[in-house]
Amino acid sequence: MSAFNVLITDVQCLNCRRQYSGRIQFKYGNAAFLQYHIGDTVKWGRNNIGNSDFKKVNVYGIAEADSCPLCDSDKIIEEFDIFIEDNVIIRITPMESIGLYLEGGSSEYVVMEMQIVPLFFRV
Template identity: 40%
Template sequence: MSAFNTVFGETDCHQCGEKGQFEVQFKYGSTWQFEYKLGDKIKWGGNDKGKPEYKKVLVEGFGGPCPHCGANGIEFDVLIENNQIISIKAIGFERPTETDDGYVLLE
């Protein structure tokens, strides 16, 4: 994976179902290994992926391990609204479909 950012947040593990803290890598905003937590605003003005005027975006993420079962290499959805990181959600070990851009514009 080339330059990316990381978000730390709590969500349910796709494998064991337990809630835990996860570290999720994603490519959106200024991708320069910035570290975020849920609720933070995305930074812009560098190696940008996406556009700051997008209102609602679902970004592909990758992370783990689960603090309970140790599952790693989990695919995540990172929801961003008005440049704020709203949530992360584990979706499994393989993404059913991937986009060339690494995100889907919802609004």
């Protein structure tokens, strides 16, 4: 099994509608079982996935649990888009489409915007 990181954030159960603290696994940055919250800066190190130079990245996230800890229903959201901008975890939403990750090169993340290089020379 390869290493991953975990984003800990509130998620809402689709059955009981209550919020609970969810653990969302993802593979981006230094994949070393690190724990993150929304607003944290991605750490880089020995086992890097992605690149700290990327400006905007969508990262594939998957819930560790397969049922709600409050009502035990399996009607929960299991797949997420994790939005990272300038290496900061900005927000998380239910995943729109797995196709984005499958077609985007890496199945773990998609670069939405590369770093903007200043234009020093004008013709």
